[in-house]
Every structure is written in C-alpha cells, then in structure tokens.
Amino acid sequence: MNESEAKLFIDRFSKFYLNDPKVLINEKDFKYEGLPKNLNRTHPELEDYITTEKIEKGIFDAQSFAWKAGKAGWENGHFVYIKTLPDKWVNGNGGQIKVNKEDKGFSGEDFENYLSKNRIDTSGYDFDKAEDRKKLYLEIKKNYNLHNYGTVYIINHMFFLSKGAVPIYDRFAHIALKALFMDKSPLEVYVPSAPLKSDQRKGEDENGYYPAVSLFEEYIWLLKEVFPSEIHKNGDTMFISRNLDQALWVYGHATRRWR
DSSP states (O other): OOHHHHHHHHHHHHTTTBOOTTSOOOHHHHHHHTOOTTOOOBOHHHHHHHIIIIITTTOOSHHHHHHHTTOEEEETTEEEEOTTTTTSOBOTTSOBOBSSTTSOOOOTTHHHHHHHHTOOOOTTOOTTSHHHHHHHHHHHHHHTOOBTOOHHHHHHHHHHHTTTSSOOOOHHHHHHHHHHHHTOOGGGOOOOSSOOGGGOOTTSOTTSOTTHHHHHHHHHHHHHHHOGGGTTGGGOSSSSOHHHHHHHHHHTTOSSOOO
16 A cells, blocks of 8 residues: 555544544444444543553553453543453453463462563564564563463563564454455455464474464564555654554454455
C-alpha cells in the first residue's frame, strides 16, 4: 500500500477497536465491514494509559501482561483488572501462570513481585536486527520459563521492553496482513493459533526458537511489504503505530475483503 491507501485502511478499521462514546458506530457499520458485532473493544482511556505509561516508557509489568491477556479494564479514571486477576493470574485462554506445571500458580501480588525480581536489561539490543530479536526472545524464554507463558506473551514482553520497536504479535493482525498481501479476504487465509511443540522440526534450534519466532519474523516481513510507509513513521521508536496495529487486529476478524 502507498501512504494514502494505508491512511484510508487505518481510518476505516481502527475506529472499531476503541469503544469510544464520541465515535458513533452502529450494527450496520459492523455488518458492512463483515465484522462481528460482539468484537471485544477497548476503552480509549485504557489504551492511552497503556501507550503513554507502559509502552513509551519501556515498562513491562503485571498490568502490561493483563492488557495483552484481555484482562484489563478502565473504571472511574483508573486501570482495573478483570477477574480472575489478580486473585488468579491466567493468560487469555484461562491457563494459570505458574513457575512450573505442578506449582499452585501465582495469586495476589506474587506475579508482580516475580516480574520485579526478574527484570531484563535491553540497553545493548538493536531491535532492527533479527539476531537481536532472537537473542531477547531466548533471554525472556530462559528467565521466564513459566507454565502457560508462551510465545505470544514472550513477544508481548519484548514489545513493552523495546518501547514498541519490536512489534506486538497477534494472530488476527497476522491474518489481516496475509490477506492484504495475497489480496484475499481474512476469511480465506490461515494462520495457526500458536506454534505447537509438535511443529518443532528435528535438528532445529534446541532452545525452541523455531518455528515460534520464524512465524513472528514472517509477520515483521509482511508489515514491511504491505505497509512500507508506516514502519518507524516520522522516526517513531515504535515499529508501527498503535493505530495501524488496532486496524489490523480489527480487520483480521472481518469476513470480507476491504476493497
């Protein structure tokens, strides 16, 4: 896409991401775009908070995790956890985060304390280099070898620590990019939910780097191919803007081609 096409795409779909009372969207709008009307939309003030107080400051904490897991809310001007957090720390699929499979799992402030004690210094990384992205991925995987803390959450960890220089990964955004690249509707392309252990090819990286992050590198390649004008736009630290990421996530849910 050229810059004007990219702007049109972003404006058209990003508005569905935020549950903003100032932006009127009705059931007909969802139907026109082939989007589910029960799309899990985000409060605009929550999105602003996460962007300015976490992403732009390079802070990864329990709130950052909850946001990715779909367990973050906004009430009376403040961040709130959606149950069962923080009584029971679970990922987006309901799997409880544990130090190991047999452990009772984190509860209360345990997970926040665990994160605080296991900070990772990213000052020596060049996130434009695939080898440095791999290095950070493996460092997080080693230091946070947690049960139910898989590839998507490791990449989310990288996203916050890098101040967005490493793009966040989401299957629906990947579907959207693949559809745009192939000139198909999102319904016509396939991206796996997450790399499985059974997908591991014999003789590959003993650290489990493949196929998990090879899928992520494909995602980065597609971003560069489909939206070349939007990469580090205007010198921004973020690989892509939050607006583009929002638009891709929304479009990945669509059942029809956008144009």
